[in-house]
Amino acid sequence: MSTLLTKPMNQITYDDVIEFCDPPKGLPENQTLEYKGGDKLPTSRVIAKAASALANTFGGMLFLGVDENHDTGRPSGIPGVPADRDLENQVSSILMANIDPPLVPLPEIQVVPFRDNPERAVVVIRVAQSNATPHAARDGNGNELFYVRVHSQSRPEDWDVPASLEKLEWLFNRRRKSEALHDRIRDEALDRTELYYDRGIFPHFSGNRRPHGQGVFWILPLYPEGPVTTVQRLHDGCVGHETTDAQRLQIIEPNCSDFPSYSWMTPASIQDGVVGLTEVRDTQVRSFEFNIYGMFLYQETFAYKLPAPLDETWSLDFTTLCQQLASFLQLASRFYDVVDPVGLLELHVTVMNLDGLCMLPPVASNSPVIDQVGHVVSYQRYVDCKRTVQANLLRDSDQRDETFLGLLCEIGNAFNWKESLVRQVVGHIPR
Numbered sequence: 236m237s238t239l240l241t242k243p244m245n246q247i248t249y250d251d252v253i254e255f256c257d258p259p260k261g262l263p264e265n266q267t268l269e270y271k272g273g274d275k276l277p278t279s280r281v282i283a284k285a286a287s288a289l290a291n292t293f294g295g296m297l298f299l300g301v302d303e304n305h306d307t308g309r310p311s312g313i314p315g316v317p318a319d320r321d322l323e324n325q326v327s328s329i330l331m332a333n334i335d336p337p338l339v340p341l342p343e344i345q346v347v348p349f350r351d352n353p354e355r356a357v358v359v360i361r362v363a364q365s366n367a368t369p370h371a372a373r374d375g376n377g378n379e380l381f382y383v384r385v386h387s388q389s390r391p392e393d394w395d396v397p398a399s400l401e402k403l404e405w406l407f408n409r410r411r412k413s414e415a416l417h418d419r420i421r422d423e424a425l426d427r428t429e430l431y432y433d434r435g436i437f438p439h440f441s442g443n444r445r446p447h448g449q450g451v452f453w454i455l456p457l458y459p460e461g462p463v464t465t466v467q468r469l470h471d472g473c474v475g476h477e478t479t480d481a482q483r484l485q486i487i488e489p490n491c492s493d494f495p496s497y498s499w500m501t502p503a504s505i506q507d508g509v510v511g512l513t514e515v516r517d518t519q520v521r522s523f524e525f526n527i528y529g530m531f532l533y534q535e536t537f538a539y540k541l542p543a544p545l546d547e548t549w550s551l552d553f554t555t556l557c558q559q560l561a562s563f564l565q566l567a568s569r570f571y572d573v574v575d576p577v578g579l580l581e582l583h584v585t586v587m588n589l590d591g592l593c594m595l596p597p598v599a600s601n602s603p604v605i606d607q608v609g610h611v612v613s614y615q616r617y618v619d620c621k622r623t624v625q626a627n628l629l630r631d632s633d634q635r636d637e638t639f640l641g642l643l644c645e646i647g648n649a650f651n652w653k654e655s656l657v658r659q660v661v662g663h664i665p666r
Contacts, residue, residue: 240296244343244361249350252357256301256310263308266384267295272302276316276358282326283333283372286362288382290338291406294364295384297342299326300357315355322346326358335379339367339458339579341625366413366458368406381406413458417581420528421455428522428534431512439517446520447549448538450556450586452563455530457579457623462507462527464574469509469525472573473502482573484525486566494562495523495533529576533563538592541608548608551586551594551650557643557664560584564635571626580629582622584642589613594650597660611650620645 239247239255255261256270264270269285271277277299289295300315319325323346331337343361371379381403428451435441456463471477472484474497486494500511500523508526515521519536537556538549571580593608620642628634640661647657 239359244345244359247345247347247359249347249357252298252347252359253313256298256313258302258310258312259304259307261310264303265308267293269295269297270301270303270310271297271299272312272314273300274314274316276322276325278375279329279333280372280374282329284380284382286330286338286342286360287334287370287372288384289362290334290342290365290370291368291382292364292384294362297360297362298357299360300355313357315349315352315357318346318348318354318356322356322358326360333373335371335373336367338362338370339365341579366410366460368410369403410458413460416459416461416528417455417457420459420526420530421453424453424524424526424530424532425451427510427524428532431520431522436512437514437520439514440520445588446518446536446538447588448536448551448586448592449520449534449588450537450559450584451532451534452560452584453530453532454567454580454582454624456528456576457581459528459576463529463576464527466504466506466508466527468573469527470502470504472525473497473509473511481569484566484570484573486562486569488558488562494559494566495521525570529571529574531563531567531570533559535559537586538588541593541595545608549592550608551589551592551613553594553646553660554597554664556586556646557661560642561639561664564629564639568626568629568635571629576626580624580626582624582638584620584646585617586646587617589618589649590616594647594652596652596656611652613649615649618646618649 239251242251262268267289269289271281271285282297282299285297289297300313301310302312302314303309304311316322323344326344330342340363342363345359347357347359349355369381371381373379431437432440432445440446469484472482485497488494495511497511499513499515500521502509502511507528508524508530510522510524512520512522515536518539521535522533524530524532537552537559539552541548541550591612593612595607595611622638622642624638629638640658643661644654644657647654
Protein backbone atom coordinates (compact mmCIF):
# COMPACT_ATOMS: atom_id res chain seq x y z
CA MET A 236 0.00 0.00 0.00
CA SER A 237 2.63 2.50 1.06
CA THR A 238 4.60 2.02 -2.16
CA LEU A 239 2.38 4.61 -3.83
CA LEU A 240 4.01 7.25 -1.61
CA THR A 241 7.39 6.67 -3.27
CA LYS A 242 6.46 5.17 -6.64
CA PRO A 243 7.43 7.26 -9.70
CA MET A 244 4.45 9.45 -10.47
CA ASN A 245 4.18 8.46 -14.14
CA GLN A 246 3.87 4.80 -13.04
CA ILE A 247 0.95 5.28 -10.65
CA THR A 248 -2.12 3.39 -11.92
CA TYR A 249 -5.79 3.24 -11.08
CA ASP A 250 -5.19 -0.03 -9.20
CA ASP A 251 -2.51 1.72 -7.09
CA VAL A 252 -4.99 4.43 -6.10
CA ILE A 253 -7.75 1.93 -5.27
CA GLU A 254 -5.40 -0.20 -3.18
CA PHE A 255 -3.97 2.82 -1.36
CA CYS A 256 -7.27 4.49 -0.54
CA ASP A 257 -9.39 1.29 -0.17
CA PRO A 258 -12.39 2.78 1.69
CA PRO A 259 -12.73 2.55 4.62
CA LYS A 260 -9.39 0.84 5.36
CA GLY A 261 -7.06 3.27 3.59
CA LEU A 262 -4.43 5.29 5.41
CA PRO A 263 -5.87 8.13 7.51
CA GLU A 264 -4.91 11.73 6.90
CA ASN A 265 -1.79 12.82 8.72
CA GLN A 266 0.87 15.51 8.52
CA THR A 267 1.99 14.28 5.10
CA LEU A 268 -1.28 12.99 3.60
CA GLU A 269 -4.44 14.89 2.58
CA TYR A 270 -7.69 13.87 0.82
CA LYS A 271 -10.00 16.31 -0.93
CA GLY A 272 -13.32 14.89 -2.08
CA GLY A 273 -16.59 15.93 -3.66
CA ASP A 274 -17.64 15.21 -7.20
CA LYS A 275 -15.87 18.19 -8.78
CA LEU A 276 -12.44 19.76 -8.66
CA PRO A 277 -11.89 21.63 -5.36
CA THR A 278 -11.61 25.40 -5.54
CA SER A 279 -8.28 27.09 -6.21
CA ARG A 280 -8.21 28.27 -2.59
CA VAL A 281 -8.64 24.73 -1.21
CA ILE A 282 -5.94 23.24 -3.47
CA ALA A 283 -3.48 26.06 -2.81
CA LYS A 284 -4.11 25.90 0.93
CA ALA A 285 -3.44 22.16 1.16
CA ALA A 286 -0.38 22.18 -1.11
CA SER A 287 1.26 25.20 0.55
CA ALA A 288 0.71 23.69 4.00
CA LEU A 289 2.42 20.45 2.97
CA ALA A 290 5.33 22.33 1.40
CA ASN A 291 5.71 24.54 4.47
CA THR A 292 5.91 21.55 6.79
CA PHE A 293 7.26 18.14 5.73
CA GLY A 294 5.87 17.69 2.21
CA GLY A 295 3.50 14.86 1.34
CA MET A 296 0.72 13.61 -0.93
CA LEU A 297 -2.54 15.31 -1.86
CA PHE A 298 -5.42 13.35 -3.47
CA LEU A 299 -8.17 15.22 -5.31
CA GLY A 300 -11.36 13.21 -5.81
CA VAL A 301 -11.17 11.08 -2.64
CA ASP A 302 -13.76 11.64 0.10
CA GLU A 303 -12.66 11.55 3.75
CA ASN A 304 -14.48 10.33 6.85
CA HIS A 305 -14.12 13.31 9.19
CA ASP A 306 -14.30 11.07 12.26
CA THR A 307 -11.55 8.62 11.27
CA GLY A 308 -9.62 10.62 8.67
CA ARG A 309 -9.74 7.58 6.38
CA PRO A 310 -11.09 7.54 2.80
CA SER A 311 -14.86 6.99 2.65
CA GLY A 312 -15.28 6.96 -1.12
CA ILE A 313 -13.59 7.72 -4.42
CA PRO A 314 -15.99 9.83 -6.51
CA GLY A 315 -13.18 11.33 -8.57
CA VAL A 316 -13.28 14.65 -10.42
CA PRO A 317 -14.19 15.43 -14.04
CA ALA A 318 -11.33 14.19 -16.23
CA ASP A 319 -11.01 17.23 -18.48
CA ARG A 320 -8.41 16.96 -21.23
CA ASP A 321 -6.20 19.65 -19.67
CA LEU A 322 -6.80 18.65 -16.04
CA GLU A 323 -3.09 18.32 -15.20
CA ASN A 324 -2.34 21.77 -16.64
CA GLN A 325 -5.38 23.19 -14.85
CA VAL A 326 -4.14 21.97 -11.46
CA SER A 327 -0.59 23.08 -12.22
CA SER A 328 -1.85 26.57 -13.12
CA ILE A 329 -3.81 26.76 -9.86
CA LEU A 330 -0.68 25.97 -7.87
CA MET A 331 1.44 28.48 -9.77
CA ALA A 332 -1.13 31.31 -9.64
CA ASN A 333 -2.27 30.97 -6.03
CA ILE A 334 0.90 30.24 -4.03
CA ASP A 335 3.60 32.82 -3.40
CA PRO A 336 6.50 32.30 -3.76
CA PRO A 337 5.99 29.38 -6.18
CA LEU A 338 6.58 25.94 -4.68
CA VAL A 339 10.17 24.76 -4.92
CA PRO A 340 10.46 22.12 -6.18
CA LEU A 341 7.31 22.22 -8.27
CA PRO A 342 4.80 19.53 -7.27
CA GLU A 343 4.52 16.37 -9.35
CA ILE A 344 1.00 15.80 -10.71
CA GLN A 345 -0.52 12.60 -12.06
CA VAL A 346 -4.07 12.35 -13.41
CA VAL A 347 -5.31 8.77 -12.94
CA PRO A 348 -8.48 8.03 -14.97
CA PHE A 349 -11.03 5.52 -13.73
CA ARG A 350 -10.73 2.24 -15.59
CA ASP A 351 -14.49 1.88 -16.13
CA ASN A 352 -15.25 5.58 -16.60
CA PRO A 353 -12.58 7.67 -18.40
CA GLU A 354 -14.63 10.80 -17.76
CA ARG A 355 -13.67 10.63 -14.05
CA ALA A 356 -10.20 10.68 -12.49
CA VAL A 357 -8.26 11.04 -9.27
CA VAL A 358 -5.52 13.66 -9.24
CA VAL A 359 -2.45 12.66 -7.26
CA ILE A 360 -0.14 15.51 -6.25
CA ARG A 361 3.24 14.91 -4.63
CA VAL A 362 4.47 18.01 -2.80
CA ALA A 363 8.09 18.16 -1.64
CA GLN A 364 9.20 19.83 1.57
CA SER A 365 10.29 23.26 0.41
CA ASN A 366 13.37 25.27 1.26
CA ALA A 367 11.79 28.43 -0.16
CA THR A 368 9.41 28.76 2.77
CA PRO A 369 7.20 30.32 3.89
CA HIS A 370 4.68 29.93 1.07
CA ALA A 371 1.46 31.89 1.25
CA ALA A 372 -1.83 30.72 -0.26
CA ARG A 373 -4.32 33.26 -1.61
CA ASP A 374 -7.90 33.16 -0.36
CA GLY A 375 -10.97 34.10 -2.37
CA ASN A 376 -10.34 37.82 -1.78
CA GLY A 377 -6.72 37.69 -2.86
CA ASN A 378 -5.38 37.86 0.70
CA GLU A 379 -2.28 35.80 1.42
CA LEU A 380 -2.30 33.43 4.40
CA PHE A 381 0.37 31.07 5.71
CA TYR A 382 -0.54 27.47 6.47
CA VAL A 383 1.23 24.59 8.18
CA ARG A 384 0.25 20.98 8.81
CA VAL A 385 -0.73 20.29 12.42
CA HIS A 386 -1.99 16.77 13.11
CA SER A 387 -4.48 16.14 10.28
CA GLN A 388 -5.41 19.69 9.36
CA SER A 389 -4.01 22.52 7.27
CA ARG A 390 -4.53 25.32 9.74
CA PRO A 391 -4.23 29.03 8.94
CA GLU A 392 -2.03 30.43 11.71
CA ASP A 393 -2.47 33.76 13.45
CA TRP A 394 1.12 34.92 13.10
CA ASP A 395 0.62 37.66 15.72
CA VAL A 396 0.69 35.18 18.58
CA PRO A 397 4.04 33.97 19.95
CA ALA A 398 3.61 30.35 18.83
CA SER A 399 2.85 31.42 15.26
CA LEU A 400 5.82 33.73 15.17
CA GLU A 401 8.03 30.83 16.19
CA LYS A 402 6.66 28.71 13.35
CA LEU A 403 7.18 31.51 10.86
CA GLU A 404 10.74 32.00 12.07
CA TRP A 405 11.32 28.26 11.67
CA LEU A 406 10.19 28.49 8.05
CA PHE A 407 12.43 31.49 7.40
CA ASN A 408 15.38 29.71 9.02
CA ARG A 409 14.98 26.75 6.70
CA ARG A 410 15.12 29.05 3.69
CA ARG A 411 18.10 30.99 5.05
CA LYS A 412 20.05 27.78 5.62
CA SER A 413 19.34 26.68 2.06
CA GLU A 414 20.37 30.06 0.65
CA ALA A 415 23.56 30.01 2.74
CA LEU A 416 24.42 26.53 1.43
CA HIS A 417 23.78 27.71 -2.14
CA ASP A 418 26.09 30.69 -1.70
CA ARG A 419 28.82 28.58 -0.12
CA ILE A 420 28.74 26.00 -2.93
CA ARG A 421 28.82 28.74 -5.57
CA ASP A 422 31.55 30.81 -3.90
CA GLU A 423 33.82 27.83 -3.29
CA ALA A 424 33.55 26.66 -6.90
CA LEU A 425 34.15 30.13 -8.36
CA ASP A 426 37.00 30.74 -5.91
CA ARG A 427 38.58 27.50 -7.07
CA THR A 428 38.73 28.86 -10.64
CA GLU A 429 40.80 31.78 -9.27
CA LEU A 430 42.92 29.48 -7.12
CA TYR A 431 44.20 27.79 -10.28
CA TYR A 432 45.75 31.10 -11.34
CA ASP A 433 47.04 31.95 -7.86
CA ARG A 434 48.84 28.63 -7.56
CA GLY A 435 50.53 29.06 -10.93
CA ILE A 436 48.80 26.06 -12.49
CA PHE A 437 48.44 28.12 -15.67
CA PRO A 438 52.05 29.39 -16.16
CA HIS A 439 51.18 31.90 -18.90
CA PHE A 440 48.60 33.63 -16.70
CA SER A 441 50.51 34.27 -13.50
CA GLY A 442 50.08 37.39 -11.38
CA ASN A 443 47.17 39.54 -12.51
CA ARG A 444 47.25 38.40 -16.14
CA ARG A 445 44.04 36.69 -17.22
CA PRO A 446 42.86 35.28 -20.55
CA HIS A 447 40.78 37.48 -22.81
CA GLY A 448 37.17 36.43 -23.23
CA GLN A 449 37.08 33.80 -20.50
CA GLY A 450 33.68 32.09 -20.38
CA VAL A 451 32.40 30.56 -17.14
CA PHE A 452 29.16 28.54 -17.30
CA TRP A 453 27.67 27.15 -14.10
CA ILE A 454 24.39 25.69 -12.91
CA LEU A 455 23.33 24.84 -9.35
CA PRO A 456 20.11 24.02 -7.43
CA LEU A 457 18.54 27.29 -6.33
CA TYR A 458 17.65 25.89 -2.91
CA PRO A 459 19.98 22.93 -2.25
CA GLU A 460 19.17 20.64 0.66
CA GLY A 461 22.49 18.79 0.82
CA PRO A 462 24.51 16.24 -1.16
CA VAL A 463 22.62 14.56 -4.02
CA THR A 464 25.40 12.17 -5.05
CA THR A 465 28.90 11.04 -4.03
CA VAL A 466 32.40 11.85 -5.21
CA GLN A 467 32.85 8.25 -6.34
CA ARG A 468 29.71 8.34 -8.48
CA LEU A 469 30.84 11.58 -10.07
CA HIS A 470 34.30 10.19 -10.83
CA ASP A 471 32.77 7.02 -12.27
CA GLY A 472 30.45 9.16 -14.36
CA CYS A 473 33.44 10.88 -15.91
CA VAL A 474 35.79 7.95 -16.59
CA GLY A 475 34.35 4.80 -14.99
CA HIS A 476 34.80 1.73 -17.19
CA GLU A 477 31.44 0.25 -16.15
CA THR A 478 29.49 3.48 -16.63
CA THR A 479 26.83 3.22 -19.34
CA ASP A 480 26.62 5.77 -22.16
CA ALA A 481 23.41 7.18 -20.65
CA GLN A 482 25.12 7.73 -17.29
CA ARG A 483 28.42 9.08 -18.61
CA LEU A 484 29.00 12.75 -17.83
CA GLN A 485 30.22 13.53 -21.32
CA ILE A 486 28.76 14.69 -24.62
CA ILE A 487 30.06 13.65 -28.04
CA GLU A 488 29.67 16.73 -30.22
CA PRO A 489 28.61 16.69 -33.91
CA ASN A 490 32.26 17.03 -35.00
CA CYS A 491 33.03 13.88 -32.92
CA SER A 492 34.97 15.82 -30.26
CA ASP A 493 34.07 15.16 -26.64
CA PHE A 494 32.82 17.66 -24.05
CA PRO A 495 34.44 18.13 -21.66
CA SER A 496 37.60 16.51 -22.99
CA TYR A 497 38.83 14.16 -20.27
CA SER A 498 41.92 13.36 -22.34
CA TRP A 499 42.95 17.01 -21.89
CA MET A 500 41.50 17.47 -18.42
CA THR A 501 42.03 14.32 -16.38
CA PRO A 502 39.34 14.13 -13.67
CA ALA A 503 40.70 14.46 -10.12
CA SER A 504 38.69 14.17 -6.91
CA ILE A 505 38.39 16.92 -4.33
CA GLN A 506 36.56 16.88 -1.00
CA ASP A 507 33.10 17.41 -2.50
CA GLY A 508 33.49 16.79 -6.21
CA VAL A 509 35.54 16.12 -9.29
CA VAL A 510 37.57 18.69 -11.22
CA GLY A 511 39.76 18.83 -14.30
CA LEU A 512 41.84 21.64 -15.84
CA THR A 513 44.36 22.41 -18.53
CA GLU A 514 46.20 25.24 -20.30
CA VAL A 515 46.05 25.18 -24.08
CA ARG A 516 49.13 26.76 -25.63
CA ASP A 517 49.66 30.19 -24.09
CA THR A 518 46.25 31.74 -24.81
CA GLN A 519 43.59 29.42 -23.37
CA VAL A 520 42.63 27.78 -20.10
CA ARG A 521 39.86 25.27 -19.52
CA SER A 522 38.41 23.60 -16.45
CA PHE A 523 35.32 21.75 -15.28
CA GLU A 524 33.80 20.79 -11.95
CA PHE A 525 30.99 18.49 -10.87
CA ASN A 526 30.18 18.57 -7.17
CA ILE A 527 28.06 16.45 -4.87
CA TYR A 528 25.56 19.27 -4.23
CA GLY A 529 24.44 19.29 -7.85
CA MET A 530 26.67 22.04 -9.27
CA PHE A 531 28.23 21.77 -12.72
CA LEU A 532 30.79 24.40 -13.79
CA TYR A 533 32.75 24.76 -17.02
CA GLN A 534 35.17 27.48 -18.13
CA GLU A 535 36.97 28.03 -21.42
CA THR A 536 38.78 30.86 -23.21
CA PHE A 537 36.87 32.06 -26.28
CA ALA A 538 39.04 34.96 -27.55
CA TYR A 539 41.72 34.89 -30.25
CA LYS A 540 44.10 37.44 -31.77
CA LEU A 541 43.21 38.92 -35.13
CA PRO A 542 45.81 38.72 -37.92
CA ALA A 543 47.85 41.72 -39.08
CA PRO A 544 47.31 44.62 -39.27
CA LEU A 545 44.99 44.07 -36.28
CA ASP A 546 47.28 41.69 -34.42
CA GLU A 547 46.94 43.69 -31.20
CA THR A 548 43.15 43.24 -31.25
CA TRP A 549 41.30 40.31 -29.71
CA SER A 550 37.99 38.92 -30.97
CA LEU A 551 35.53 36.67 -29.18
CA ASP A 552 34.95 33.42 -31.08
CA PHE A 553 31.16 33.40 -31.06
CA THR A 554 30.86 30.15 -33.01
CA THR A 555 32.95 28.19 -30.50
CA LEU A 556 31.13 29.82 -27.60
CA CYS A 557 27.80 28.71 -29.13
CA GLN A 558 29.02 25.14 -29.61
CA GLN A 559 30.39 24.83 -26.09
CA LEU A 560 27.34 26.43 -24.48
CA ALA A 561 25.07 24.01 -26.37
CA SER A 562 27.17 21.09 -25.15
CA PHE A 563 27.16 22.49 -21.60
CA LEU A 564 23.36 22.70 -21.51
CA GLN A 565 23.01 19.23 -22.98
CA LEU A 566 25.45 17.77 -20.45
CA ALA A 567 23.72 19.65 -17.62
CA SER A 568 20.50 17.90 -18.62
CA ARG A 569 22.25 14.52 -18.46
CA PHE A 570 23.92 15.43 -15.16
CA TYR A 571 20.55 16.16 -13.57
CA ASP A 572 19.14 12.91 -14.89
CA VAL A 573 21.91 11.17 -12.96
CA VAL A 574 21.94 13.16 -9.70
CA ASP A 575 18.23 14.18 -9.58
CA PRO A 576 18.40 17.54 -7.74
CA VAL A 577 15.56 19.08 -5.75
CA GLY A 578 13.73 22.08 -7.16
CA LEU A 579 14.68 24.91 -9.46
CA LEU A 580 18.14 25.47 -10.90
CA GLU A 581 20.12 28.69 -11.17
CA LEU A 582 22.01 29.00 -14.46
CA HIS A 583 24.75 31.56 -15.12
CA VAL A 584 26.64 32.23 -18.34
CA THR A 585 29.45 34.72 -17.76
CA VAL A 586 32.08 35.95 -20.21
CA MET A 587 34.85 38.00 -18.58
CA ASN A 588 37.70 40.31 -19.60
CA LEU A 589 35.80 41.78 -22.53
CA ASP A 590 37.05 45.36 -22.25
CA GLY A 591 37.98 46.43 -25.78
CA LEU A 592 37.28 43.04 -27.38
CA CYS A 593 35.34 42.80 -30.60
CA MET A 594 33.16 39.94 -31.79
CA LEU A 595 33.30 39.60 -35.56
CA PRO A 596 30.36 37.84 -37.23
CA PRO A 597 31.52 34.54 -38.76
CA VAL A 598 29.45 35.19 -41.87
CA ALA A 599 30.26 36.52 -45.31
CA SER A 600 30.42 40.31 -45.53
CA ASN A 601 31.50 42.82 -48.15
CA SER A 602 32.98 45.09 -45.48
CA PRO A 603 36.71 44.73 -44.72
CA VAL A 604 37.49 43.31 -41.27
CA ILE A 605 39.22 46.51 -40.22
CA ASP A 606 35.99 48.45 -40.86
CA GLN A 607 33.84 45.97 -38.92
CA VAL A 608 35.86 45.98 -35.71
CA GLY A 609 34.70 49.39 -34.51
CA HIS A 610 31.04 48.40 -34.82
CA VAL A 611 31.23 45.22 -32.72
CA VAL A 612 33.46 46.23 -29.80
CA SER A 613 32.39 45.58 -26.21
CA TYR A 614 32.03 48.56 -23.89
CA GLN A 615 31.71 46.47 -20.74
CA ARG A 616 34.16 44.34 -18.81
CA TYR A 617 31.99 41.24 -18.61
CA VAL A 618 28.61 39.79 -19.51
CA ASP A 619 26.63 37.86 -16.88
CA CYS A 620 23.43 36.17 -18.04
CA LYS A 621 21.23 34.49 -15.43
CA ARG A 622 18.25 32.17 -15.72
CA THR A 623 16.13 30.19 -13.27
CA VAL A 624 15.22 26.90 -14.93
CA GLN A 625 13.52 23.61 -14.11
CA ALA A 626 15.46 20.37 -14.48
CA ASN A 627 12.57 18.71 -16.33
CA LEU A 628 12.35 21.60 -18.82
CA LEU A 629 16.11 21.52 -19.29
CA ARG A 630 15.65 17.97 -20.57
CA ASP A 631 13.22 19.21 -23.21
CA SER A 632 15.25 20.06 -26.32
CA ASP A 633 12.87 22.82 -27.42
CA GLN A 634 12.94 24.51 -24.00
CA ARG A 635 16.72 24.08 -23.87
CA ASP A 636 17.08 25.67 -27.31
CA GLU A 637 14.92 28.61 -26.24
CA THR A 638 17.12 29.19 -23.19
CA PHE A 639 20.23 28.77 -25.33
CA LEU A 640 19.11 31.38 -27.87
CA GLY A 641 18.08 33.86 -25.18
CA LEU A 642 21.50 33.66 -23.52
CA LEU A 643 23.31 34.17 -26.83
CA CYS A 644 21.16 37.17 -27.70
CA GLU A 645 22.21 38.82 -24.42
CA ILE A 646 25.86 38.22 -25.26
CA GLY A 647 25.23 39.58 -28.75
CA ASN A 648 23.77 42.75 -27.28
CA ALA A 649 27.09 43.43 -25.54
CA PHE A 650 28.77 43.58 -28.97
CA ASN A 651 26.11 45.56 -30.85
CA TRP A 652 24.80 42.49 -32.66
CA LYS A 653 21.19 42.46 -33.79
CA GLU A 654 19.09 39.49 -32.74
CA SER A 655 18.66 38.54 -36.39
CA LEU A 656 22.45 38.18 -36.72
CA VAL A 657 22.62 35.98 -33.62
CA ARG A 658 19.85 33.77 -35.02
CA GLN A 659 21.63 33.59 -38.38
CA VAL A 660 24.88 32.42 -36.81
CA VAL A 661 23.19 29.98 -34.43
CA GLY A 662 21.26 28.48 -37.35
CA HIS A 663 24.54 27.40 -39.00
CA ILE A 664 25.89 25.63 -35.91
CA PRO A 665 25.27 21.86 -35.71
CA ARG A 666 24.13 20.67 -32.30
